[in-house]
Amino acid sequence: MVAEVPVLAGIAASSPAGLLIITILLTPAAGGILVFLSRNKRAAELVTLVSATLVLIQAMALVAAVLAEKQISAFGQLFYLDSFGALVLLPIAGIGFVSALYSINYMGKQYDRNMVDAKQLQRYYQAINIFLLTMLLVPLSNNLGIMWVAIEATTLVSVLLIMLYTKESAIEASWKYLIIATVGLSFALFGVVFFYYANSTVQATNTQSAMNWTDLVAHAKILDPNIVKVAFVFVLIGLGTKAGLAPMHSWLPDAHSEAPTPVSALLSGVLLNCATYGILRYHIVAIGSLGQSFSSMLLVVLGIVSVGIAAASIYFQKDMKRMLAYSSVEHMGIISIAMGFGGFLAIYGALLHIINHSIAKPLMFFASGTASQRYGTKAMANIRGIIQTMPVLGVLLLIGAFAIAGMPPFNIFVSEFLILSSGFASGQYLAISIVIGLLILVFAGFMRHIVRMVFGSPVESLKMSYSEGGSLMEASRLEKNQSYKLAIIPMLILAAFVVILGFYIPQQLHTLAVNVSEIFGQTSSSGIGQNHGGVT
Amino acid sequence: MILLQIDLLTISAAALLIATFAVVVRRGFLDWLSGYRYQALVLAGVTAVIGYITGTWEIYVAAILTLAIKAVIIPKVLLRVTKGLSGQLSDFNPYVSVRSSIIISAILVILAYALVQEMFANSRLDSVARAYLPVALSLFFIGLFVMVSRRIALNQIIGLLIIENGLFLFTVSLTHGLPLLIEVGIFADILAGIIISGILLSRISQTFDSLDVGKIEQLRDD
Numbered sequence: 151m152v153a154e155v156p157v158l159a160g161i162a163a164s165s166p167a168g169l170l171i172i173t174i175l176l177t178p179a180a181g182g183i184l185v186f187l188s189r190n191k192r193a194a195e196l197v198t199l200v201s202a203t204l205v206l207i208q209a210m211a212l213v214a215a216v217l218a219e220k221q222i223s224a225f226g227q228l229f230y231l232d233s234f235g236a237l238v239l240l241p242i243a244g245i246g247f248v249s250a251l252y253s254i255n256y257m258g259k260q261y262d263r264n265m266v267d268a269k270q271l272q273r274y275y276q277a278i279n280i281f282l283l284t285m286l287l288v289p290l291s292n293n294l295g296i297m298w299v300a301i302e303a304t305t306l307v308s309v310l311l312i313m314l315y316t317k318e319s320a321i322e323a324s325w326k327y328l329i330i331a332t333v334g335l336s337f338a339l340f341g342v343v344f345f346y347y348a349n350s351t352v353q354a355t356n357t358q359s360a361m362n363w364t365d366l367v368a369h370a371k372i373l374d375p376n377i378v379k380v381a382f383v384f385v386l387i388g389l390g391t392k393a394g395l396a397p398m399h400s401w402l403p404d405a406h407s408e409a410p411t412p413v414s415a416l417l418s419g420v421l422l423n424c425a426t427y428g429i430l431r432y433h434i435v436a437i438g439s440l441g442q443s444f445s446s447m448l449l450v451v452l453g454i455v456s457v458g459i460a461a462a463s464i465y466f467q468k469d470m471k472r473m474l475a476y477s478s479v480e481h482m483g484i485i486s487i488a489m490g491f492g493g494f495l496a497i498y499g500a501l502l503h504i505i506n507h508s509i510a511k512p513l514m515f516f517a518s519g520t521a522s523q524r525y526g527t528k529a530m531a532n533i534r535g536i537i538q539t540m541p542v543l544g545v546l547l548l549i550g551a552f553a554i555a556g557m558p559p560f561n562i563f564v565s566e567f568l569i570l571s572s573g574f575a576s577g578q579y580l581a582i583s584i585v586i587g588l589l590i591l592v593f594a595g596f597m598r599h600i601v602r603m604v605f606g607s608p609v610e611s612l613k614m615s616y617s618e619g620g621s622l623m624e625a626s627r628l629e630k631n632q633s634y635k636l637a638i639i640p641m642l643i644l645a646a647f648v649v650i651l652g653f654y655i656p657q658q659l660h661t662l663a664v665n666v667s668e669i670f671g672q673t674s675s676s677g678i679g680q681n682h683g684g685v686t
Numbered sequence: 687m688i689l690l691q692i693d694l695l696t697i698s699a700a701a702l703l704i705a706t707f708a709v710v711v712r713r714g715f716l717d718w719l720s721g722y723r724y725q726a727l728v729l730a731g732v733t734a735v736i737g738y739i740t741g742t743w744e745i746y747v748a749a750i751l752t753l754a755i756k757a758v759i760i761p762k763v764l765l766r767v768t769k770g771l772s773g774q775l776s777d778f779n780p781y782v783s784v785r786s787s788i789i790i791s792a793i794l795v796i797l798a799y800a801l802v803q804e805m806f807a808n809s810r811l812d813s814v815a816r817a818y819l820p821v822a823l824s825l826f827f828i829g830l831f832v833m834v835s836r837r838i839a840l841n842q843i844i845g846l847l848i849i850e851n852g853l854f855l856f857t858v859s860l861t862h863g864l865p866l867l868i869e870v871g872i873f874a875d876i877l878a879g880i881i882i883s884g885i886l887l888s889r890i891s892q893t894f895d896s897l898d899v900g901k902i903e904q905l906r907d908d
Contacts, residue, residue: 361865
């Protein structure tokens with residue numbers, strides 16, 4: 151009873167948009183429970199699809215509310231959503247939806263091939279719902295402790311999803327991921343506690359809210375700079391591990407390539423954003439406390455190292471999904487570099503890049519997942535002539551690859567161009583020229599692999615994979631199950647966005663991005679008083 | 687009274703370090719586990735002492751949670767999952783020998799004390815923080831060292847748990863406890879993590895016929 155009263159009061163005090171924050175979190179939780187209760191495969195698929203659709207609708211409503219009110223909160227200040235959070239929230243919901251849709255076809259085929267049994271399938275859909283819940287919690291939490299708990303929970307749930315397959319490589323990948331990410335996040339927790347300590351020592355009265363990000367930003371100027379420095383380094387190491395920044399990225403190619411493909415799309419497309427988002431929240435505080443140079447320098451250096459390592463690994467890669475995983479390291483590096491450059495143009499570009507990457511990467515994962523199901527291998531050397539065996543898929547794969555590699559007229563070109571030109575504008579010639587060189591290498595690597603897979607003669611490679619796979623009868627059975635129409639729909643949706651965002655940036659997206667660059671600007675330019683006004 | 691407090695602080699800090707070294711010097715999993723359990727018991731006691739000194743009831747709750755989860759539930763879970771693996775539980779061929787491990791751990795403790803001096807040079811720390819912060823960092827470093835210096839996958843879990851104990855001590859002594867809601871969330875994460883790693887451990891031993899992490903290295907770019 152005692153515990154219930156503040157909860158009820160919290161709900162009563164929330165605005166309608168605040169209520170939406172609560173329901174969007176309850177939706178996937180309910181989905182997970184319903185899947186647990188469901189008895190058959192169809193019901194689990196349907197429940198997950200419905201819950202993902204509802205999450206997407208509510209996320210859109212929340213973004214609309216943020217556009218109208220700039221920031222909304224619930225449970226006092228525990229949950230909070232501003233334009234920055236909205237830009238992370240929307241891709242989570244969107245990719246959650248397309249992944250749920252793609253799962254029906256992809257996991258259905260895995261089931262037909264006895265890669266997973268009915269129980270595993272149920273566990274899969276259950277975990278997908280909970281995974282969605284933990285990711286949604288990250289941009290919605292104002293309290294940095296809750297954000298940490300949510301990020302750690304994403305690790306645990308995604309480990310469960312990766313170890314769905316019981317083959318050796320999946321076990322190895324999930325073990326590495328669990329151990330490295332957990333150690334990384336323990337660094338991050340040290341950082342969180344440091345920030346909390348710094349903030350609670352400057353205010354004698356109310357330490358309850360000292361863990362809230364809004365509170366931390368408001369006091370950024372008076373925090374002990376020594377502690378903030380140490381704290382930011384710890385957070386950067388910790389969340390950088392989770393965001394796949396080199397040299398802490400070693401778990402990422404394993405985990406992202408061994409996961410079931412819809413999960414890879416979520417891991418690469420949106421989970422990395424969550425961690426990057428966390429780093430940037432602390433970056434804003436660090437800018438306010440220490441000025442631009444300290445944290446920006448670290449971000450640029452880690453970013454360049456990431457792009458460099460990724461470029462080399464992409465060029466010499468043999469496994470399709472590992473190549474895509476390294477490409478995620480590259481793009482997280484680019485975002486980190488852009489955020490390090492700072493200034494309106496770079497931040498605007500970085501935000502667009504976050505959105506663009508989380509659209510293009512799942513497209514690539516879906517396309518390659520369907521292709522490797524057809525060819526029975528992830529090895530790029532054995533996949534040839536997709537354009538003849540599956541024409542639509544071939545075109546989609548090409549669009550995705552051109553976009554990911556930064557070719558015009560696709561969406562990633564726009565944001566990369568903005569970031570690079572902002573670098574020139576702010577005089578970062580050395581960093582920019584290194585990055586351009588590396589991006590050319592990435593481009594060459596991608597084209598080398600993709601062109602061979604899409605074009606080239608298919609017959610030989612199909613024969614080869616079939617003879618590896620077993621008897622002719624099994625081959626013809628596989629042939630019958632090759633319908634991939636349902637898998638094409640989510641890819642078409644994503645490809646449409648890839649093309650559209652290459653030409654045109656919607657007004658709403660523009661407004662959100664401008665608002666976020668104001669959030670970044672608020673600690674560096676304006677004083678403490680104004681922040682207080684904005685927060686309360 | 688103050689004298690009594692300081693004595694309690696020093697003695698409990700020393701007890702924590704001794705418990706950590708018990709893990710470093712042993713080779714078998716059951717010894718590590720009892721070292722860890724001993725450490726968790728002392729940690730719960732230390733937490734209660736901090737609660738007593740600072741007069742915050744939330745810290746008492748954290749102490750009870752520590753006692754229940756770390757000293758009872760986690761060792762039980764680990765014992766249960768390792769029941770079937772009895773042949774593979776000892777590490778006779780670690781990457782770093784026991785003798786060097788002790789020396790390295792001692793150096794890490796000294797490093798932790800120096801680091802705390804350096805980091806908090808400008809801040810006014812109370813006696814609790816001054817006594818426990820170096821120990822907390824020592825646990826963190828030694829935990830990391832245990833993880834990388836041994837061959838058996840179980841070590842990585844034990845190392846992680848030691849790191850986590852250090853983290854908890856760090857939190858309690860520096861900030862006198864996080865808000866209870868978050869503390870509970872962290873405990874839930876740890877418990878779930880241990881259960882998942884337990885399942886993974888038994889799969890590793892089934893699939894690879896060994897818990898040697900040196901043998902689990904198939905995924906690489908070549």
